[in-house]
Amino acid sequence: MIIKSEQSIKFVRSSYGPRLLALGLGFVAIASALISLQAPWWVWLAPALHGFVWPHFAWRRTRNAADPAAAERCNLLVDHFAGGMWIAAIAFNTLPVVLILVVAGINSMAVGGLRPFLRGMMVQAAGVGAGLLVYGVQWQPVSSMREVLACLPLLVLYPLAMAYVTRSMMLKFRQQQRELAYQSQHDSLSGLYNRRHWDACVQAEFLRCQRTGEPAALVMIDFDHFKQINDMLGHLVGDEVIRRFAHRLRTCLRRTDTPGRYGGEEFCILLPHTTRHDAETLMHRLRKNLQEQPLIKQRAVTVSIGIAALTTDLSTHEAWVRLADQMLxxxxxQGRDCVVAAGVDYPVPEQAASTWQWGQQPDIRAEGHVLAGLESGDVGVALFDPSDQLIWANSVFLDLFLVAPEPRTFADIMHNCYQQQRGPRIECDDIAVWLAAADAKRRSKPNRSFIIDIHDGRYFQVEENSFENGWLLGLFIPYTP
Structure with a gap:
């Protein structure tokens, strides 16, 4: 109700001033004609009340109405009817009559358009008829110099007032447009570009670089153990970390760079005219800045950073973003608090090297019924690291997905299946879109079960299990739908 009341007051104020001015100056014009007619005192009474009392009553009535717009339309009909009566009262004096018709018509047209204007003209005609019954039939259409002079204030000041009101409304409308445009493009917490607008910037830069051949790089950044900050220090501190990090990005990056908030505690940066080496240098400088100037005093806040320079083998901007996300x-x-760029070989962490080696069964905890079929060949199983690199797979999976005898990413495997018409049936014109959808589903639901069909006509039940150091893919064969 409070919001509705504030909106009502704004609407009423926009009509209160013009009505007060128009009716007050309009009474001056009517009074000059009544003087020429030597009208008795009772003829003056109604125009005076309408000119000086009615504007305040109409303002209060509209302000307190449940529907201010409907109340204001009703007020305008009252103005039309009263104006018609004053036309008859002044014996159709030409200049005052023209001003009455024009002012009433402008008000109706401004509030509602053509239909309220036509309705108001019909009500005004009824007012003329009522005025003839009350004041009698008189005809003195010629305006004297006194009446011309009395009409000049309304003739000059009212259009200026309407121009001022129109300009004020236009400025407010432009300001609202700017605010809406800002809100649609920016994240409310960080003040950076939101994911949708940032993605549009990436797409535009991708197309530009394809035409010009200029270098560019994408960066994905994620806080390390951000959940611990929220759990131990509270969500307000977590929000403050996000705000301060966003400010740090704006101060550390170049004017040509485009930072954004990708979602949650994940940030993204578009670096135009930037090679992989330059992007690494810039991100190492950012990490050093965070170490030297901590975001909060309670604990150290570190970030993991993934970099993907634009290369010719990236066919879409989605693939470019996905590669940067894989590097993250x-x-x-690699152990967090580090920078990883696509195309650079990094040493495998010691803990992971002892656990995940190509050609060896990984030491992980997974669903018992999945692992039970590894030796018997009843189940196809594959293990992927956090960057979707294939670490280990049994022979059933390798044969079913036509996997070459060297480490490959999940995207590489599915691209090959799509091209060779082997493995799962992918009903999609763009394999990149399919991969993006599959990745989103896996991240939104770490443990899920679903059915897929293979090009040879068989169906498989799939168990997908994600954990901290990767994810496991298991296929039960055969499955009868």
């Missing part, structure tokens, strides 16, 4: 997860896999 590889940075997590």
């Amino acid at each position: 997860y590889r940075a997590k896999y």
Whole structure:
């Protein structure tokens, strides 16, 4: 109700001033005609009340109405009817009559358009008829110099007032447009570009670089153990960390760079005219800045950073973003608080090297019924690291998905299946879109079960299990739908 009341007051104020001016100056014009007619005192009474009392009553009535717009339309009909009566009262004096018709018509047209204007003209005609019954039939259409002079204030000041009101409304409308445009493009917490607008910037830069051949790089950044900050220090501190990090990005980056908030505690940066080496240098400088100037005093806040320079083998901007995201997860896999760039070989962390080696069964905890079929060949199983790199797979999976005998990413495997028409049936014109959808589903639901069909006509029940150091894919065969 409070919001509705504030909106009502704004609407009423926009009509209160013009009505007060128009009716007050309009009475001056009517009074000059009544003087020429030597009208008795009782003829003056109604125009005076309408000119000086009615504007305040109409303002209060509209302000307290449940529907201010409907109340204001009703007020305008009252003005039309009263104006018609004053036309008859002044014996159709030409200049005052023209001003009455024009002012009433402008008000109706401004509030509602053509239909309220036509309705108001019909009500005004009824007012003329009522005025003839009350004041009698008189005809003195010629305006004297006194009446012309009396009409000049309304003739000059009212259009200026309407121009001022129109300009004020236009400025407010432009300001609202700017605010809406800002809100649609920016994240409310960080003040950076939101994911949708940032993605549009990436797409535009991708197309520009394809035409010009200029370098560019994408960066994905994620806080390390951000959940611990929220759990131990509270969500307000977590929000403050996000705000301060966003400010740090704006101060550390170049004017040509485009930072954004990708979602949650994950941030993204578009670096135009930037090679992989330059992007690494810039991100190492950012990490150093965070170490030297901590975001909060309670504990150190570190970030993992993934970099993907634009290359010719990236066919879409979605693939470019996905590659940067994979590098971010590889940075997590490397131990966090580090920078990882696509195309650079990094040493495998000692803990992961002892656990995940190509050709060896990983030491992980997974669903018992999945692992039970590894030796018997009843189940196809594959293990991927956080960057979607294939670490281990049994022979059933390798044969079913036509996997080459060397480490490959999940995207590489599915691209090959799509091209060779082997493995799962992918009903999609763009494999990149399919991969993006599959990745989103896996992240939104770490443990899920679903059915897929293969090009040879068989169906498989799939068990997908994600954990901190990667994810496991299991296929039960055969499955009868």
